[in-house]
Amino acid sequence: MMKFEFYNPTRLIFGAGSLEQLGKVVSQYGKKALLVTGGGSVKKSGAFDRAVGSLKAASVSVVEFSGVEPNPRLSTVMRATELAKKEECDVVIGMGGGSVMDASKVIAATVFYKGHPRDMLMRAGKVQRLPEKALPIITVPTLAATGSEMNCGAVITIDDEEEKLKTFIKTEVLYPKVAVVDPELTITVPKIQTAYGVCDIITHVTEGYFNGIDGTPIQDRFAEGVIITVMEWGPKAVSDGSNIEARIQVQWASIVALNGWVQVGTNYSAPVHMIEHTLSALYDVPHGAGLAVVNPAWMRFAARFRPERFAQFAQRIFGISAMGKDDLSLAMEGIDRFEEFLRSIGCPTRLSELGIGEITEEMLSYWADKTLEVICDEEGKLPGRPPLRKEEIVE
Ligand code: NZQ
Numbered sequence: 545m546m547k548f549e550f551y552n553p554t555r556l557i558f559g560a561g562s563l564e565q566l567g568k569v570v571s572q573y574g575k576k577a578l579l580v581t582g583g584g585s586v587k588k589s590g591a592f593d594r595a596v597g598s599l600k601a602a603s604v605s606v607v608e609f610s611g612v613e614p615n616p617r618l619s620t621v622m623r624a625t626e627l628a629k630k631e632e633c634d635v636v637i638g639m640g641g642g643s644v645m646d647a648s649k650v651i652a653a654t655v656f657y658k659g660h661p662r663d664m665l666m667r668a669g670k671v672q673r674l675p676e677k678a679l680p681i682i683t684v685p686t687l688a689a690t691g692s693e694m695n696c697g698a699v700i701t702i703d704d705e706e707e708k709l710k711t712f713i714k715t716e717v718l719y720p721k722v723a724v725v726d727p728e729l730t731i732t733v734p735k736i737q738t739a740y741g742v743c744d745i746i747t748h749v750t751e752g753y754f755n756g757i758d759g760t761p762i763q764d765r766f767a768e769g770v771i772i773t774v775m776e777w778g779p780k781a782v783s784d785g786s787n788i789e790a791r792i793q794v795q796w797a798s799i800v801a802l803n804g805w806v807q808v809g810t811n812y813s814a815p816v817h818m819i820e821h822t823l824s825a826l827y828d829v830p831h832g833a834g835l836a837v838v839n840p841a842w843m844r845f846a847a848r849f850r851p852e853r854f855a856q857f858a859q860r861i862f863g864i865s866a867m868g869k870d871d872l873s874l875a876m877e878g879i880d881r882f883e884e885f886l887r888s889i890g891c892p893t894r895l896s897e898l899g900i901g902e903i904t905e906e907m908l909s910y911w912a913d914k915t916l917e918v919i920c921d922e923e924g925k926l927p928g929r930p931p932l933r934k935e936e937i938v939e
């Protein structure tokens with residue numbers, strides 16, 4: 545276990561019907577809110593009108609910015625920031641999936657940021673200058689997946705003429721003041737998007753589980769708890785979207801998986817995410833779908849270096865018997881079962897299923913370069929266990 549400091553100041557209001565509290569919550573932070581939404585799902589479901597009603601009842605005026613796309617672009621963030629400045633908004637509400645919440649966080653910081661906001665994002669393992677200030681951020685997730693509602697990270701795609709890169713920022717000023725989490729809002733999430741969310745949640749904890757150090761028994765059990773719970777309740781949410789109990793369990797799991805608690809002390813890194821971000825940047829693949837392809841493939845590669853860890857996963861998650869097997873074969877059996885689980889809920893597990901078309905050696909090499917353009921260690925490797933050289937990412 546490593547030394548660590550843990551801080552997460554986001555107030556969490558969780559439970560079916562919580563949306564009604566939005567106005568009261570926001571009024572504690574501002575009088576004029578920039579209400580950020582995506583491509584229209586919240587309007588279709590009626591959640592938008594309910595949110596506006598609650599805000600108006602609490603005397604909070606609303607400036608709407610809609611149209612944040614999945615895998616949100618920096619240019620969109622910049623347009624929204626202009627609006628927030630022009631309208632002198634004093635609080636930002638992100639109501640939607642991870643894309644909307646992430647965009648909202650970066651909008652809130654860009655309002656005060658001197659210079660181009662690309663400089664606050666990770667490039668080649670470095671950030672030029674982190675923001676020191678942000679407008680108060682309130683998150684209202686409508687999809688259980690990223691955990692963005694209660695963490696200080698945001699993933700943004702730089703879409704300048706000269707640079708195209710899906711990268712991220714993680715810094716304290718981006719912690720939402722409050723996450724208003726109403727799992728009823730996730731009832732309208734389509735089956736396949738629900739399945740992608742399930743895969744994302746599991747991958748958030750497997751990254752720590754497999755890339756972290758040894759000797760973290762409590763963190764291991766937290767991660768296993770999240771995986772087992774999501775494997776039990778996720779398929780129920782996929783097969784019957786209106787099963788509110790399933791929606792509640794999956795939503796809570798998404799928060800627990802990435803609010804920092806599961807990863808503390810493990811020296812967490814996220815190579816599967818970094819590789820996937822390249823796919824979603826270049827081909828606009830949904831994040832969870834890309835992870836379903838990359839994670840089992842990465843696991844098969846990494847298991848060779850740490851078979852005992854993967855054998856533990858096989859035994860504890862799937863109850864696979866170790867009788868007569870060495871760690872590596874046990875590990876591979878566990879990974880096969882994990883992949884079968886992903887397929888059973890409808891996730892793709894092969895690159896060919898992502899609609900990318902024919903994949904060439906040049907493309908693989910370019911993807912690896914792009915991944916390392918976001919983050920690499922001093923030796924030019926992708927951090928993880930083991931750290932990956934370009935050739936290994938390609939493999
Ligand atoms: O845009 P709208 O119309 O809202 O539709 C969205 C979008 O098409 C739809 N949706 C959301 N809530 C819905 C709904 N449809 C019906 N009913 C609802 N209640 O779902 C689609 C996908 O939305 P998106 O926000 O893109 O999905 P997700 O929550 O999976 O977020 C993915 C983004 O988050 C980043 C990913 O890289 C990706 O850009 N991540 C952010 C993280 C963080 N901040 O900590 C960590 C994650 O690992 C991840 O990288």
Ligand code: ZN
Pocket residue numbers: 690744747748817831
């Ligand atoms: Zn993720």
